[in-house]
Amino acid sequence: MIQDKYSAVWVSHSSLGDFSKCPRSYYLKNVYKNPKTGKKINIVSPALSLGSAVHQVVEGLGAFKVEERFTQNLEEEFEKAWAKYSGKKGGFLTEADEKEAKERGLAMIRRVAANPGPLKNKTVKLPEREMLPNFYLSEADNIILCGKIDWIEYIPEDDSIRVLDFKTGKNEEKEDSLQLPIYLLLLKNLQKRKVSGAAYWYLDKDDAPVAVKLPDVDKAFADVLEKAKKVKEAREEKGFFCPKGEKGCFACRPFEKILKGEAECLGVGEYNQELYLVN
Numbered sequence: 001m002i003q004d005k006y007s008a009v010w011v012s013h014s015s016l017g018d019f020s021k022c023p024r025s026y027y028l029k030n031v032y033k034n035p036k037t038g039k040k041i042n043i044v045s046p047a048l049s050l051g052s053a054v055h056q057v058v059e060g061l062g063a064f065k066v067e068e069r070f071t072q073n074l075e076e077e078f079e080k081a082w083a084k085y086s087g088k089k090g091g092f093l094t095e096a097d098e099k100e101a102k103e104r105g106l107a108m109i110r111r112v113a114a115n116p117g118p119l120k121n122k123t124v125k126l127p128e129r130e131m132l133p134n135f136y137l138s139e140a141d142n143i144i145l146c147g148k149i150d151w152i153e154y155i156p157e158d159d160s161i162r163v164l165d166f167k168t169g170k171n172e173e174k175e176d177s178l179q180l181p182i183y184l185l186l187l188k189n190l191q192k193r194k195v196s197g198a199a200y201w202y203l204d205k206d207d208a209p210v211a212v213k214l215p216d217v218d219k220a221f222a223d224v225l226e227k228a229k230k231v232k233e234a235r236e237e238k239g240f241f242c243p244k245g246e247k248g249c250f251a252c253r254p255f256e257k258i259l260k261g262e263a264e265c266l267g268v269g270e271y272n273q274e275l276y277l278v279n
Contacts, residue, residue: 049090181220
């Protein structure tokens with residue numbers, strides 16, 4: 001049977017995370033569209049803006065040849081990236097809040113410039129045309145898994161690859177996170193080299209990436225598919241309820257404010273979503 005990718009249920013690390021936190025917030029962020037404009041909605045926040053600006057600069061190094069990467073002025077590139085998130089556009093309510101976040105970001109950029117480590121090595125790219133890298137997690141269930149991997153390092157000694165994920169938050173990734181399982185599944189299905197390692201780089205505190213154990217691929221598939229089926233079931237039954245009841249929770253309440261007209265619309269973002277500032 002020929003599947004239609006546009007009718008499939010698409011899942012990713014972020015959308016599955018949204019659903020785990022609160023099905024109602026998942027719905028409002030990933031399914032709901034403003035009936036007046038036909039566009040999805042999202043909320044700007046300082047943490048998201050900081051992460052986006054830093055990722056843009058650090059991941060952007062992969063577009064250059066190895067010998068050219070660190071001839072770039074990374075601080076200048078960060079200033080350019082930050083301009084998109086300055087003020088309310090980035091969720092900053094005061095100049096002091098923005099200054100603090102920007103300084104944190106600059107410190108991360110300086111850390112990378114001073115300790116390039118694996119970023120000086122060759123990389124591998126996954127196919128990415130009009131859509132994020134993706135594959136059918138389950139054709140029978142019409143579920144597609146998609147995602148973007150920050151950095152894929154090429155290991156010439158055994159023609160393998162290593163996964164590197166940049167972290168800009170203050171908290172470490174939880175052990176039960178589906179991020180690495182999802183990365184492993186994407187790499188297994190979209191390229192042929194062996195995945196020989198993975199690491200998280202906590203740019204806020206570490207001068208080098210921290211190696212993490214690769215998950216078992218069969219368990220990764222089972223765990224991700226189980227969560228994805230729950231999302232599909234909720235979409236089919238329109239069962240998007242907050243576990244805290246009508247009062248809502250930290251995840252869905254800000255989106256409910258948008259629906260009530262209690263948030264400031266800042267325009268349309270780069271992913272064609274309406275962006276809102278919620279106090």
